[in-house]
Amino acid sequence: MAKRMRQRQRSILPGFGLSLGFTIFYLGGIVIIPLGVLVLRAAGFGLGDLWALATHERTVAALQLSFGASLIAALVNLVFGVLIAWVLVRYEFPGKRFIDAMVDLPFALPTAVAGIALTTLYAQNGWIGSLLEPLGITVAFTPAGVVIALIFISLPFVVRTVQPVLADLDHELEEAAASLGASRWQTFRRVILPALTPSFMTGFALAFARSVGEYGSVIFIAGNIPYVSEIAPLLIVIRLEEFDYDAATAIALIILIISFAALFLINLIQAWTRRRYGHAI
Known part of the structure; x- marks a missing residue:
């Protein structure tokens, strides 16, 4: 009887059936149905037409850049x-709380504001751009500007993913390694790195996924030059403004497929690191 009571411990949340049903309903309405509509829309194309739209030179250049x-x-x-x-x-150190709060700034700052600020800094007459121009380095209105904008908006995902795991890491493990004669590099490689690897992969996946879909902060600093600094989300908007819905759908479908494949691969690597190191994220 006691064993049966332990197996039927009261749960704070509703039962499994109700919780699972709500989960499927919510994910279906928010994620699966919109993406399913996109796939169904693309399914109406012929394979030849879809392939021609997806492999257009301008589309390929935008996808490669994104x-x-x-x-x-x-x-x-x-x-x-x-x-x-x-x-x-x-x-x-002094100012630690201020720096810690600054990490979250890209979360709160409107992406358009971030793009304007970065363009102002890295333009040829900007504070940083004017210093780089004599060196022959141009950032604004080039692919380098796209990378800078994506670094800015995706940094918090890595920091906030790794930070709590690092805070929970037991210092005694490092002290034990040092007492056994391990160098700092050996302690980091054999003790700290295995414990943090799953969180590394999670932060990387979140940063990558966030960057692929970024639009607001990039269009200002990129210059949006076709075949040079034009990102795929912008090309989708351009095709929609041209009422070329087929091309917009094809580009969106390609982004969806590549993003899903990349995140699926990252999740496989995460699962492998969990099994190997035995640490939960």
């Missing part, structure tokens, strides 16, 4: 985001 810049931005933030999280967790 996904390439997103990958670069996510990798950059993976390095510097972890460094920022490490400093915020492991050190005490």
Whole structure:
């Protein structure tokens, strides 16, 4: 009897059936149905027409820029985001709370405002752009400007993902490694890195996904030059304004397929790291 009572412990949330039903209903209405409509719309095209729309030279250039810049931005933030999280967790210094609050600024700041601010800074007559111009480096209105904007808007995802995991990491593990003669690099590689790897992958996935769909902060600093600095979300808007709904749908479908495949691969890597290191994110 006691065993049966333990198995039927009272749950704060409703039962499994009701919770699962609400979950499926909510995800269906918010995620699955809109994406399903997009797929059904694209299914009305012939494969030849869909392939021609998806492989148009301008479309390919926009997709390459969007996904390439997103990958670069996510990798950059993976390095510097972890460094920022490490400093915020492991050190005490004047202004720490202010810096910690600044990390969340890209969450609260309207993306259009961020784009205008970055363009002002990195334009040829801007504070930073004027210093880079004598060196032959141009950021604004180039693919480099796209990367800068994506780094700005996706940084918090890495920091806020790694920071709590790092804060919960037991210092005694590092002390034990040091007492056994491990160097700082060996302690980081064999003790800290395995514990943080799942959160690394989560932060990278969130930063990458956020960057792929970014629009507001990019269009100001990119210059939107076809075949050069035109991102895929902007090209979708352009096709809609031209009433070319078929092309817009085809581009959106390609973004959906590539994004889903990338995130699925990242989730597989996350699952592998959990099994290997035995740490939950």
